[in-house]
Amino acid sequence: MLDSLRNASKGWLGAILILVLVGSFGFLFGIQDWMDFTPTPQIAAVGDEKISPETFQQEFSRYLRKMARDTKVELSTAEAKAKDLDRIALDEMVTRFATVEKAKALGLVATNSQIADMLKTNLPDGSGGVNRGAFQQLLQENQVSEPEFYELVRADMLRSQLYRTIAGGTTLPPGLEAALQKFRLQRLVAEYVLIDPARAGEIKDPDDAALKAYYDTHADKQYSTAEYRALTLVTVRIEDVASRVTVTEGEIKQAYDRAKNYFETPEKRRIDQIRFKTEAAARAAKAKIDAGLSFDDAAKAEGYKPEDIRLGEVSKNDTTIPAVAFELPVNKVSDPLKGAFGWVILRVLSITPGTVKTLDEARAAIRDQFVKERSKDLLVQLTIDFEDALGGGATIEEAARKLSLPLKKVPVIDARGNDTAGAPVEGLPGGEFLAQVFAAETGSDSEIGEASDGVRYVYRVDKVTPAARKPLAQVREEVLTNWRNEELAKRLGAIADDLVKKGSGGQTMASIASSLGVAPLRTDPMARYGKQGVFGEDTLSAAGDAKIGQFFTGSVADGKSRVVAKLVEVTYQDETPSDPQRMMYGANLRQVFTEDLIEQFGQAVRADVGVSIDETQFAKFHTGE
Structure with missing residues (x-):
């Protein structure tokens, strides 16, 4: 989770981190002309800040472009609104804004010098400064002023700091993972009988009037060109x-010299971190480590699991990581450090040296850009x-x-x-x-x-x-087939429902099977999801909801028959703690838990900061009035 929060897309000559920020996060509270005293409608408010319909329209357009890039599916504005994506976009927008306000209230900062350092790294002028031409081009392409750009990047940095704090050291509540793992390993066993199409009896074709009525009911959706x-x-x-387009070798060489820093891959390190509530606790733990206690045992003593202390792989230009982390040898533990959110000690697990691409290696990428x-x-x-x-x-x-x-x-x-x-x-x-x-x-x-x-x-x-x-005469066989299938489903459904009613009234599965002239069948242990043997997904879902001894019915995998079943046993599949599937599921649970925690935090922040949505203005936006 921390790695995903830290990583950002990068490109070159303008297609860098900043483009992602501008394209994804929108204008910070919609900067308006402060000289205009005419009251303007607002679609939402975050604290004292107002979001106008025009500002949200810009945000929604960017939201759809980003979604198209991520999903490879393009939707028109009308299609997106029909799916209520405008409501989702507005919800995400106000949560982001509220999070920035909360970060400021907590005293978090992202300075102009930090932003400038990022620009120097991504838009270098070759002499330690920022390439102003490339920077101005970036501003023009995204239609923002320099102050607006700084606020956009600053907002992203503040959110990142706050989310890193929330995500760091997150653990599942005791027993929750064990309970969910047990639920995953649960296996269901049922006795059942099949109600196949033959039991529906003879289905006579409808007369012409009934077939015409069925055709008229379904023609517009099913039988029309x-x-x-x-x-x-x-x-x-x-x-x-x-x-x-033509590009000269001289232009390629000049671009390489100007943006050489871009072709440098900074040194990366895998780092562990233990966070402490007080300086005294941090120094006491460091003293124990110096006396022979392992770093992992020190973390365990503070209540952390191994996965809780992993920061993952971080780059040397990551300003959120203390600089001392890039001075430590492998397996060396730092002295206690005062961070923005408390005292920490660090350990370096591995070091990946930085690299620099040569002109020959970078030529194709520069020319393509x-x-x-x-x-x-x-x-x-x-x-x-x-x-x-x-x-x-x-x-x-x-x-x-x-x-x-x-x-x-x-x-x-x-x-x-x-x-x-x-x-x-x-x-x-x-x-x-x-x-x-x-x-x-x-x-x-x-x-x-x-x-x-x-x-x-x-x-x-x-x-x-x-x-x-299409004329009925042209599609008569198709209409007749559809009518027969619907009639068959009705008859089989009625038979199955009647048998479930008998079973629920006390009749045994053996008795029900005997009335049908068959012997009851028994499933192998089935997982609670997907398709299992002859059971359709809806039948398996009904089995999962049933209690032992309870009857239920549902579809069969052949798509025509019905099944009447009775849950008779619940077992659990054996699995070792080191099983890869168990470990992967556990990792997914922790990630989902962290994401849910951040989402809940966002909702709490909204309540704390104060968020309101003008439903009348939103309805006008939604309908295009």
């Missing part, structure tokens, strides 16, 4: 224009040129030909991006593109759009084929 559209499409991607940055500029220019061509009277086809841009004719596409066979149409923009296409008029050129992945596009809808019900 989609609306289809044909369109002309031009898309321009970064990779489409990259081949037009130049191409990437210049392709963005070229993409913007091509967009402007394309707009100018359309404004001058050119058709989409003519403008694409003039600028050597790829043009695509899409003969048929539905609202999900599929053709008539249900196969995805390749090469389409993401985001709101499909929603825009299916809201557009026929024959008109669209405005130039931009998807969340940076793709620019323009299109024209050439033809619309409306959605229509």
Whole structure:
């Protein structure tokens, strides 16, 4: 957990830690024009700070872009709101802001000099300072001022300090892990009989009127063709224009010299830490270690487990780790140190020396970054040129030909991006593109759009084929099959429910099986999750909820039969303490517990700082009013 809190994504020439911070955390409380005395609506308040709908709109847009990068799934704003992602984004936003306020109230600080040191490391000018040109480019790309940028980074540092404190030394309550491990190892044994389709008896086909009524009830969702559209499409991607970019060897060499620090991998160390409530306790423990007590035993004496004292691998440029940690030899224990949250002693477990990439090793990465940055500029220019061509009277086809841009004719596409066979149409923009296409008029050129992945596009809808019900005669066999399946499920369900009622009334499983002309079957010991033998997941869930001797029913893995079962035994699988699966499950439990603790801490901080959400303003945002 500490490692994941400490690590951050990095890139070069602007695509560094700061971009992640700006892209992920949004504007700190939405800096507004202090000269504007006109009352503005607020969607939320954190303490005395107000969050306007405009500020939240910026945050929500960044939230969706980040989600698209993380999940590889692009959603339009409307789709995201339909899934209530705007509520989740607002909740996360106010929790972050409240955490920053709490960190400040506790006296935590992130100084300008610390931020400047980070900039010197990531945007070096070759003489120990900050490359102002690269820094200004970074500010422009993210549309923030220098003071706003400093506040963004400062907020992230404060949150990191606070979360590290909460996560450090976290342990599960006594007995909880043992109870959860026991629950995982629980195995269920049941007696059962199968109610197969043959027991439903003859299912006569419905008459024409009944079949027509069933068809009418389900036609719009099951027996209709989609609306289809044909369109002309031009898309321009970064990779489409990259081949037009040139980079000289001199530019590569100059960039390497300016950003040489970036190609240095700092020394890393694996460090253990014991935290103490008082200086006296820390010095007493250090004296015992000097007298021969092991570091691990000293930690144990303070109530820590081995995993509680692990800081993991940390870098030499990590300002949250005392500098003395990078002066200690391996297995050497530090003297007591006063940190922001108490007294600690440290031990170094291993050292990984730092490295520096040569120009030859870095050349490809530098060139790729130049191409990437210049392709963005070229993409913007091509967009402007394309707009100018359309404004001058050119058709989409003519403008694409003039600028050597790829043009695509899409003969048929539905609202999900599929053709008539249900196969995805390749090469389409993401985001709101499909929603825009299916809201557009026929024959008109669209405005130039931009998807969340940076793709620019323009299109024209050439033809619309409306959605229509398939004639009953065309889909009669499909409708009849669906009707039969539903009728079969109803009959088998009724039989199973009646047998469960008899079992619950005192009839034995043997008696129930005998009434069916079969012998009762018995399962092997089953885990409480997944699919086990013939039992479907819903049946296994019912078994887990049942008491010994209780009857239950559910689906069977074949998807057609039903099962009537009785829980007869609960056993536990044997497992050694060193079993890899047990250890992995325990580690997952501790991580989840830590995450839950941090989430609860966030809720407590919100209550302490004071968070309010204007539901009326949020409803307007949600509906787009």
